[in-house]
Structures are given as C-alpha cells and as structure tokens.
Amino acid sequence: QVQLVESGGGLVQAGGSLRLSCAASGRTFTMHIMGWFRQAPGKEREFVAAIGWSGVSTDYADSVKGRFTISRENGKNTAYLQMNSLKPEDTAVYYCAGKRIDALGFRRGYDYWGQGTQVTVSA
Numbered sequence: 001q002v003q004l005v006e007s008g009g010g011l012v013q014a015g016g017s018l019r020l021s022c023a024a025s026g027r028t029f030t031m032h033i034m035g036w037f038r039q040a041p042g043k044e045r046e047f048v049a050a051i052g053w054s055g056v057s058t059d060y061a062d063s064v065k066g067r068f069t070i071s072r073e074n075g076k077n078t079a080y081l082q083m084n085s086l087k088p089e090d091t092a093v094y095y096c097a098g099k100r101i102d103a104l105g106f107r108r109g110y111d112y113w114g115q116g117t118q119v120t121v122s123a
Contacts (some may be wrong), residue, residue, distance in 0.1 A: 004098060004113065019081070020081040021085065024078065028097075031098035036099070040092040046061065047107045048060070055071065058070055088121045089121075098110065
C-alpha cells in the first residue's frame with residue numbers, strides 16, 4: 001500500500017504562486033508515475049500534470065502548460081507542483097496520485113490518491 005499526503009494549498013491572489021507537495025509513504029518504489037489532478041466545484045476531476053520516475057518525462061494539460069511545473073525528489077519520496085501566474089479558474093481541490101508504469105500513459109489508470117488540498121485564487 002501507498003499513502004499520499006498533499007500540502008501547500010491555500011488562498012492566493014491572481015498572478016500569484018503556490019507550491020504543492022505530495023509526500024508518499026509505504027511501498028513507494030511502485031510510484032513510477034506521479035500525477036496531479038484537480039476538481040473544481042460542480043466539475044469533473046481533470047488531469048493537470050504528471051512525471052515519470054527519472055523526472056525527464058513530463059506531461060501537462062494545455063490549460064496549465066507554461067505556468068505549472070511538476071517535479072519529484074525520489075530520495076524524499078516527494079512530488080511537487082509549482083504553480084505560477086495563477087488564475088481564478090485554477091481554483092480547485094488538487095489531488096496527488098501515483099501508479100506503476102503501464103500502457104495507459106500519464107493521464108489515466110492511477111492506483112493511489114491523496115486526500116486533496118484546496119487552492120483558491122481570488123480575482
């Protein structure tokens with residue numbers, strides 16, 4: 001089993017920045033791919049970003065490309081999401097997720113999920 005705990009959410013003005021962290025514990029060697037998803041009120045959960053084990057391969061949703069950066073420190077079992085130039089439409093609960101490498105790619109098929117952290121961007 002793997003446990004994922006997010007932190008770093010909060011309230012920020014438009015144009016500001018936040019850095020989310022996702023700490024993994026348990027069988028962390030299975031977390032080949034780490035991802036971030038978000039869910040705004042009344043909307044379905046959507047993919048935000050993902051990163052492979054080595055950190056070289058990444059994938060971003062078009063809506064965050066150029067503003068968000070995903071990274072990971074395997075020695076600390078932690079993944080990060082640096083969010084810059086935040087917009088009110090980025091307001092959502094952000095979830096960390098992890099999985100083994102598989103044929104589903106970076107955007108689907110996650111096995112483990114955190115509880116989420118709220119990000120609110122004011123206009």
